[in-house]
Amino acid sequence: MKIALLGYGKMGKTIEKIALSRGHDIVIKTSDEDGYDISQADVAIDFSVPNAAFYNIVNCFKHNVPVISGTTGWLQNYDKAVELCEENKGAFIYASNFSLGVNIFFELNKNLARMMSQLREYDVSMEEVHHTQKLDAPSGTAITLAEDIISEHADYTEWKLESGLEGVIPITAKRIENVPGTHSIDYKSEVDTINITHTAHSRQGFALGAVVAAEWLLGKTGVFTMKDVLNIG
Numbered sequence: 001m002k003i004a005l006l007g008y009g010k011m012g013k014t015i016e017k018i019a020l021s022r023g024h025d026i027v028i029k030t031s032d033e034d035g036y037d038i039s040q041a042d043v044a045i046d047f048s049v050p051n052a053a054f055y056n057i058v059n060c061f062k063h064n065v066p067v068i069s070g071t072t073g074w075l076q077n078y079d080k081a082v083e084l085c086e087e088n089k090g091a092f093i094y095a096s097n098f099s100l101g102v103n104i105f106f107e108l109n110k111n112l113a114r115m116m117s118q119l120r121e122y123d124v125s126m127e128e129v130h131h132t133q134k135l136d137a138p139s140g141t142a143i144t145l146a147e148d149i150i151s152e153h154a155d156y157t158e159w160k161l162e163s164g165l166e167g168v169i170p171i172t173a174k175r176i177e178n179v180p181g182t183h184s185i186d187y188k189s190e191v192d193t194i195n196i197t198h199t200a201h202s203r204q205g206f207a208l209g210a211v212v213a214a215e216w217l218l219g220k221t222g223v224f225t226m227k228d229v230l231n232i233g
C-alpha cells in the first residue's frame with residue numbers, strides 16, 4: 001500500500017518503521033495541513049494534533065482516500081466527520097487506542113463495569129499516566145473507558161477531572177517524562193479494592209494496530225471501529 005502519514009511525530013515515525021517492515025511504501029509524510037497531494041496515497045494515517053485532525057480527515061474523504069485516525073482531543077467533531085464520510089462515500093476508522101492489548105482491556109472494562117453495577121458498595125475511579133508532551137487530558141483512551149463504564153453501570157452518568165461528585169467517574173491525569181501510556185481503573189469499597197491496569201511498554205502496539213487497521217480498511221466503504229478490525233467483543 002502507498003501510505004500517507006499525516007503527522008510525522010513520535011507516532012508517525014513509529015508507524016513508518018512498522019509499515020516499511022510489512023512491505024508498504026510511505027508516499028507522504030507531513031506535519032503540515034497542506035503542501036502535498038493526498039490522492040497519491042492508497043490510505044492515510046493521521047496521528048497529528050487535536051486542532052488538525054478534523055481537517056486532515058475530511059480532506060481524505062474529499063479525495064476518496066481511506067483514512068485511519070488515532071489523534072485524540074478532537075472528538076467534539078467526530079459526529080460531523082461520520083456525516084461527511086457517509087456523504088462522500090468514504091472509509092474511516094477512529095480509535096482512541098489502536099493497540100490490541102487496550103482493545104482487550106476495553107472489553108474487560110465493560111464486563112467488569114456490568115458486574116460492579118450489581119455491587120453498589122464499590123466506588124469507581126480512574127487514573128491515566130502519559131509523557132509530558134501530551135496535549136490533551138484526560139487521554140482519549142480514558143474517555144473511551146469512562147464512556148464504556150457509563151453505558152454499563154447504573155450509578156454513573158458522566159466523568160470529570162475531579163473527585164467526590166455523586167454519579168461522576170473521577171479521572172486523574174498524570175504527566176511523567178517518557179511514559180507511553182498507562183490506564184488504571186479502581187473499584188474501592190470499605191473492605192477491598194479491585195484494580196485493572198493496562199501498561200504500554202512502548203508505542204509499538206499503537207503503531208502496529210494502526211497499520212493493521214489501514215490494511216483492513218483498504219477497499220471498504222463506511223465508518224468502522226477497532227472492534228470490526230479485530231473481530232473481538
Ligand SMILES: NC(=O)C1=CN([C@@H]2O[C@H](COP(=O)(O)OP(=O)(O)OC[C@H]3O[C@@H](n4cnc5c(N)ncnc54)[C@H](OP(=O)(O)O)[C@@H]3O)[C@@H](O)[C@H]2O)C=CC1
Pocket residue numbers: 006007008009010011012030031032033047048049050052056069070071072073095096097098099133206
Ligand atoms: N490512538 C492511539 O492509539 C494513539 C493516539 N495517539 C495520539 O496521536 C496524536 C499524535 O501523537 P504523537 O505522535 O505522540 O504526537 P507528536 O507531537 O509527537 O506528533 C504530532 C505531529 O503532528 C504534527 N502536526 C501539527 N500540525 C499538523 C497538521 N496540520 N497536519 C499534520 N501534522 C501536523 C506535529 O508537528 P509540529 O511538531 O511541527 O507541530 C507533530 O509532528 C496525539 O493526539 C496522541 O494523543 C498517540 C499514541 C497512540
Ligand SMILES: O=C(O)C1=N[C@H](C(=O)O)C[C@H](O)C1
Pocket residue numbers: 072096097130134138139140141142180181182206
Ligand atoms: O498521546 C499519547 O501518547 C497517547 N494517546 C492516546 C490517548 O490519548 O489515549 C493513546 C495512548 O494512550 C498514547
